[in-house]
Amino acid sequence: MIQFVNVSKIYNNKVVALRDINIKIEKGEFVFLIGSSGAGKSTFVRLIFKEEEPSRGQILIANRSINRLKKKDVSILRRNIGVVFQDYSLLNDRSVYDNVAFALEVMEYPGKIIRQRVPEVLEMVGLAGKADCLPTQLSGGEQQRAAIARAIVNGPQILLADEPTGNLDPDTAWGIMEILNDINRRGTTVIMATHAVDIVNKMRKRLIALERGEVVRDEERGVYKDEV
C-alpha cells in the first residue's frame, strides 16, 4: 500500500529530517510511528500526502510512485488519504457539522450525499450531539474527534494521524485510540505518529521507531523501550 524506497528528506539543504528510509506498509495495517521530538515523524507523515517532497528516493502508494504526480493527481491522492493533526486544524468560524461537510464540499460531493454522510460520521466519533457547536465550544478531545470525522468522512483508504493524543489527558486519549482502532478494523490503513509510551505498549501494533531521521526499529506488535 505505502512503500518508502531509499527516501531522504533534507530541509533547506542542511537539516536531515529523514535518511535513507526503506519501509513497506501493507493495506489494512495499523502502524505506530514513534520517536522523540525532532526524530522525523511529522516529516514522514507529510511526505505521504505530498505536503513535502522527498529530497531523494521514491514513495509508492498502491505501487505507483507519487514523486511526479500532476497537480490534478495530487488532489486525487489526497482524497484517498485522511489527515488528522495535533492542532486539530478546524475552522473556528463554522460549526462542527460544517467543518466536516466542508471536506466533502471541497471534494465536490453532491449535497444529498453530504447530508447523509456527515451525521453518520459524527455519530461514529461520538459527536452527534455537538453537530451545531463551534469548535471553540468543544473540549480538546471533542475537537480531535471532529478532526478525525473530517479526515474520514469520504472514506479514505489511508488515515494519517500526527500525534492525535498529544494534548489530551489519558482517558480522552484512549477514547481517540478506540476510534482510530475502529476505523482500522473497517479496513483503513492507519499510521499514527506518537510518543505516548503507554498507548503504544498497550495497543501492541506494528511499531516503526525513528531516531534522528533513521529507522532504528521496525517490529510487529512492538513495545516502546526507552534506550538510554
Next chain:
Amino acid sequence: MKFRTIGYYFKQAFKSMRRNFWMSVAAVSTVAIAAFLVGIFALLVTNVNFMATKLESDIEVVAFVEVDVPRSEVLQLEEQIRSLPGIASVTLVPKEQGLEQMYARYGRDRDLLGALGGDNPLPDYFVVKAREPDRVGRIAGQLAQIPQIYKVDYGQQEVERLFQVLGWVRWAGSALILLLVGAAVFLIATTVRLTVFARRRELQIMKLVGASDWFIRWPFFLEGFFLGAFGAALACLALYFGYFSLLDQVTTNISFLALVTDRAAVYEILWKLLAGGAAVGALGSIISMRRFLKV
C-alpha cells in the same frame, strides 16, 4: 467545473467583497474612472471618424481668387476650371455677394465697408463640385496650380488636420489610460490578496483534503472579475446617460455638428468597456493568485 459548485464560488466571491469592503470600493472606483476615460476617448474617436467620413465624402472644393484679379480674368478662370476633368459644376461667388452675405449676417445698419476702408476686401471664390469624392484631391491640386488662386479649401484637408489633432489626443489619452489600468490591476490584485490572507487557513485545509486547484481558484478569480466588471458597469452607466443627454443638447442647439446618433455604435463601445473591465479584474486576480495562492 461542476455545475453544483458554481453557487459556492459565487457565494465565496461575494463574501470576500463584503469582507474587504473599502478595498473593494477603491478597486471598483479605479476601474470605473479608467473605464470612464477610455469610454470618453472611444466616443471621441468614433465621433471624429464619423465626421471625417462625412467630410471625406464631401465633393465640394472652394478656391479663393487673389483680391486684385480683375473680373474679366476671373470669368476666364471660371471657364478654365469648368474644362478640368471630373468637374460636376463650378459656381462663382463674387466678392459683392460675399459682402451681401456678411451684411445679412451682421446687419446692414453697420457701416462694414466704411470700417474696412471703403474697399471690399473680400476675395471672389469658386465653389467647385467634383463628380466623385475620390476626384476631390486631384481637382484641389490642379486648382492650387493656377497662379491666380491663392487658397484651396476642401473637406479631406480638414480631415487631415482633424486627425493630426486626434493623434496627439490619442497619445496623451493612451498614456493616462495605461496608468489608470495599471492602478486598477494593482488594486484588484491587492484586494484579492487580502482575501487570500484572510482565508489562508481555510485554503490550507482545502488543499489538504484534496480540493482541486480550480476549486480553490474560482472564487478568487470571480472576485477580481466582478470588481472589474462592476467598475466598468458604473462607467458605462455614466457614459450612457452622459452621452445621450449631450446628444440631445447638441442636436437641438448646435445642429451643424454631426455626432454619432446610432445607438448600436454606442452600445458596442459600452459592451467592449464592460468586457475590458472584467478582463482587467480577472488579470488582477490572476496576478495575485500566481504570487500568493500557492496551489
